[in-house]
Ligand SMILES: Nc1ncnc2c1ncn2[C@@H]1O[C@H](COP(=O)(O)OP(=O)(O)OP(=O)(O)O)[C@@H](O)[C@H]1O
């Protein structure tokens with residue numbers, strides 16, 4: 001935008017976003033707890049929230065960093081079991097619920113991030129597509145470990161009796177904070193470093209960017225939020241089975257990111273919301289889910305390979321700026337058209 | 344322009360840089376690719392504010408020398424002293440922090456990012472706040488980001504590109520892309536900047552302007568510049584010392600006048616047929 005357009009100042013932007021977030025929270029809470037929708041519908045909302053965190057966190061690595069991991073569900077599993085075990089333990093149970101939830105979520109994220117660093121350091125130091133293979137293996141190994149450690153994880157039958165902490169309020173706040181942190185991170189020198197690696201590794205290195213550090217960092221942050229989503233999932237289901245974290249679960253999340261547009265947070269959010277709620281809402285669709293996904297992917301890859309939203313970043317303030325500058329922008333467009341016609 | 348003088352390692356640097364540590368001291372540098380030696384026994388010293396040229400026919404090994412100097416390729420033989428410090432075993436990003444920046448023959452911009460962000464990525468290590476400070480949007484974040492924004496515009500204005508700050512780098516015209524690469528390299532605050540064919544694809548007026556700007560950059564920032572270029576007007580016009588590479592070996596070193604009249608150089612460029620391409 002040119003200089004003379006009215007701009008919304010930074011503090012005002014944050015205020016606008018804050019007001020919107022609280023308004024959404026109030027509306028959502030009223031709808032969920034006010035009996036406007038039934039139990040099945042409100043459980044869909046919770047799942048949408050969990051998948052939004054999974055998609056935006058995977059997007060850090062696929063969209064922003066430009067790598068292809070295939071084991072996001074593995075990190076989700078690590079976080080799910082870490083959170084569940086904490087909440088079931090004496091420590092978790094002795095704390096007031098609110099504090100226990102917060103500590104459990106952060107603990108789940110940290111454990112998942114540690115796994116992310118352990119996997120990421122060897123996989124990301126190598127040039128080439130080793131990450132896909134190694135994360136694919138990791139996802140499977142985690143599942144096998146869960147099955148074979150019944151004393152800790154409950155084995156194949158599952159881990160039961162997890163406190164159902166994932167209320168609308170908890171999930172909503174977790175979604176907002178996760179998205180906000182990822183957004184703040186990406187709009188900083190660290191975020192730019194991550195993007196520069198996607199754009200051109202050699203050039204990034206020549207600009208003094210430690211690419212291994214930033215790759216591992218992005219991967220760890222991505223795993224951290226996958227872990228939080230996993231813990232939310234545990235608190236939503238009340239029961240964890242290893243089968244929930246198989247390869248298809250990873251692919252599911254990847255499809256959301258690819259469809260939504262790699263590198264677009266709003267794209268990931270929309271795709272996660274649509275792809276989670278549609279099959280749940282229309283049970284008939286569920287049988288054909290994988291067929292529909294494949295078709296959708298093929299169609300998008302043919303007509304819009306960059307995904308539905310491309311790399312577009314949503315900004316409420318930018319939309320408002322367009323509205324307040326509407327007259328000026330229209331006048332400029334007309335002037336430009338006239339100029340083009342003459343020239 | 345100062346005249347070139349001999350220094351102990353039998354190298355040439357401009358007179359005004361005498362008595363100061365050379366920015367680059369390259370000795371017996373060499374690399375083999377599968378038994379074939381692409382660069383061999385490469386010796387060169389570059390003064391702290393020198394504009395040096397590296398020329399030679401296609402495939403002579405010029406870009407390979409740049410890749411060796413930035414440790415994109417690791418040398419098989421020889422040593423490099425950058426500002427007096429040995430660069431052996433260092434990573435590319437560490438060498439940048441030590442003071443070497445470069446551009447690329449086949450432009451490597453961050454195409455999908457804005458012009459301003461390209462420069463800000465060059466300013467990465469000069470922008471000083473932690474991840475936690477960024478996420479919490481503490482005052483230091485705003486202060487440093489503002490500083491980076493202003494610095495980016497200031498650097499862009501060197502090439503009169505400040506109005507293109509919001510453009511996607513990939514959508515810039517070719518010449519502007521090459522200029523942006525120089526700005527980005529300059530943003531990393533190098534002691535020496537390596538330019539790989541900066542005038543490639545530019546028209547004569549753009550090239551003339553580039554020559555002026557390269558000289559201006561050297562005079563404003565007091566840095567050394569080493570450039571690879573096929574455009575002899577540019578090389579002969581701004582380089583103080585020139586090294587000629589053929590089949591990976593330096594066949595001549597000297598001032599533009601010495602190089603122009605060197606029979607080995609003329610032969611390397613034109614074969615036995617004779618002619619005057621090197622003077623073009
Ligand atoms: N990674 C590599 N592996 C094998 N051979 C290489 C590699 N990089 C360069 N070479 C070879 O080294 C030689 C020198 O290449 P280089 O790119 O340095 O030439 P140049 O002087 O920059 O040429 P030009 O003027 O065409 O840019 C060429 O024969 C090239 O094939």
Ligand SMILES: [Mg+2]
Nearest residue numbers: 405406407448
């Ligand atoms: Mg070359």
